[in-house]
Amino acid sequence: MLRQDTITAIATPCGVGGIGIIRISGPRALEIARRVFKSSSKTCPWESHFLYHGDIVSADGQTTLDEVLVSFMRKPKSFTGEDVVEINCHGSPVIMQQILALLINLGCRPAEPGEFSQRAFFNNKIDLSQAEALAAMVAAPTPQAFALNLAQLKGNLSAEIDKARGLLIEALALQEASIDFAEDVSGEEAPAPVPQINEATSILRKLLSTYEEAKIITQGLNVVITGKPNVGKSSLLNALTGRKKAIVTDIPGTTRDLIVDEIVVHGTVLSLTDTAGIRRPEDAIEEEGIALVWEKLAHADLALVVLDGSIPLSSEDEEIMTKNKNTNTLIVINKSDLPLAWDIKKINHFDISEKRIVKISAKFGTGLMELKKAIIDAGGASTKPDTGLAMISNLRHKQALERAQKNVMAASEAILRDNSPEIAAFELREAIDNLDEITGRKTSDEVLDKIFSNFCIGK
Ligand SMILES: Nc1nc2c(ncn2[C@@H]2O[C@H](COP(=O)(O)OP(=O)(O)OP(=O)(O)O)[C@@H](O)[C@H]2O)c(=O)[nH]1
Ligand SMILES: [Mg+2]
Incomplete structure (x- = not known):
């Protein structure tokens, strides 16, 4: 109001x-x-x-x-x-x-x-989507994230949403006409709004397909460094960030807490988390630290599983790799300044592609460029994103689009199955409402207040 x-x-x-x-x-x-x-x-x-x-x-x-x-x-x-x-x-x-x-x-x-x-x-x-872009722009961590939101502020997302909305309104009008025709016993049938629905579906699908990339551009990648104690996880965090953020000692079990730092690589923010070495815990503090690692890994975009190349592989290394089988991982073989104590064939049974194995020396800083590139590739980030395209980077928008897509699919199915025309009309109306939530044509005061209260003063 x-x-x-x-x-x-x-x-x-x-x-x-x-x-x-x-x-x-x-x-x-x-x-x-x-x-x-x-x-x-x-x-x-x-x-x-x-x-x-x-x-x-x-x-x-x-x-x-x-x-x-x-x-x-x-x-x-x-x-x-x-x-x-x-x-x-x-x-x-x-x-x-x-x-x-x-x-x-x-x-x-x-x-x-x-x-x-x-x-x-x-x-x-x-x-509303432009207002949200404005707030995201000022908080953008990289020029790419800024550019994506600037394009949204200029209305490229609104234009796509409006295009889909226009098609759905046309479809709804035809569908409502067919309801009227159904009541008129003598009349011929109105054409089904199939082309409009198909075109709207393809716009929604295309927008939704941009979410993962846009999310990486605006929020970056959440990268978790894991491995058994003493393999050089903290050394790696320090080497990648160029800061002495984590304590490094030769005592296994040095790191207990999660240590987070950020860097930008090829325009992507990498949020790096150093973690406690995974082994059978020796005390309650270490146990808690290790529990945190698994929690963190469950939400990671990418796990860097660090192995010490200078000592034989152990059952702990094997166990960590097994438990991370379903995580997006890179294997980082550290201490490459020392002679390699085991053959790469030893990890063949994990079926890890060569591109996902990187040799480094955290202590001497070798292999870090290759590792950064591998992180960007494995994380699915683009080094040259086309931020001029209409992209969905906001979860609220994504969820509204998904609901709209479901409605449109239900409408399409109702028409195909020759169900009563009211069903398709209902779904089309719902789809339009869902699109209107994105642009704010139909958004509750509660949602609006929530969105604007997160802005800064003076914006
Ligand atoms: N030669 C060599 N030593 C390294 C390298 N990276 C780490 N180290 C040494 O390995 C030991 C352990 O390093 P950390 O970085 O503390 O290992 P961590 O994995 O964080 O260990 P926890 O915190 O105990 O789990 C230290 O003595 C480091 O100096 C490397 O690339 N080469
Ligand atoms: Mg450590």
Whole structure:
């Protein structure tokens, strides 16, 4: 529900910066701005989309708070679709808070998180998927993730959803006509909306097929380093990140907790977790640590099973490989600076392709480039993703699309089986509703509040 008051917030991040921007949006934006801004020119015509230089002064006009540039965006040509004023002041948190307090004293209300975007949505400047893209853009960890969300903000996903929606509306109209024909005993039959349904299905299928790749682009890969004690897991984490994050000693059982660090490889964020070495635990702490490893492995996109190449393979190594048979794994043979104590044939029965075995020396940093490349390949990440395509990266969108796809398939089946036409019409209506959840045409207030409350203040 859209509120009609005038809101304000600091739009730039907290902390010291070159400049800071304070936003005002709502019907009183210009009136309030006029009261605090003293132009350096004789006149200030407040033309829309122009910048004016001057001072922000206290309400009584006696004290100058800062020298600023101010712009006014007249509705509806603004981000929120309302009158918007932006004050570019100096990036001092002290002065930004003072200006904010002044604006609040004059009648602005402090904006809630995401409230500017929420107003843009309610004023039809952007749809819900675009608003979500906006929030994801500012939090994007890589240029690729940013580009994907920028394309979504520009409407490429909305366009595909609208295309499918249009086809389903056409299909529904035909289906409803066939219900009318069925009632008219003398009439001929209306054509079944099969081509429209097929085309819509293929759009939905194509969008859904992008999810895995888009998820990797926006969220990266969750990589878990496992193996028995002392094989060099912590050394590997440190070598890959270039940081001394995990303690390395020659005492087996050094690592107990999960140690997480992130790196970006070929545009993909790798969240690397170093774990406790797996063996029969010697105490309760180690037992707990090992239990955590299995939990972590159950949700891993990729497991790096580290083996020590310098000592014979043991039953512990075998057991770890067996237990990870259904996990996406890479075998990392470490300590390649030392003579290899066992033949690769020893792990042949695990049926691991050559591409999934990488030899490294974590201690001397050899083989790390090859390992990084193997991680990207095994994790299914693309080194050159086409982020201009309409992609689904948001779980909410994916779930709504899956529901829509089920509805469309049910409609198609009902038509094929010549069931009563009302069934197909019902499913088509449901499919349209599900698509409307993505763009926000039909989204509950509860869901909307949840989405916008996760935005940052000033967005
Ligand atoms: N020669 C050689 N030694 C290594 C290499 N990587 C690790 N080490 C040594 O192996 C020992 C164990 O290394 P860690 O990285 O602590 O092994 P870990 O697998 O984390 O061990 P836990 O935490 O006990 O499970 C240390 O003495 C390391 O210096 C390597 O590539 N070559
Ligand atoms: Mg360790």
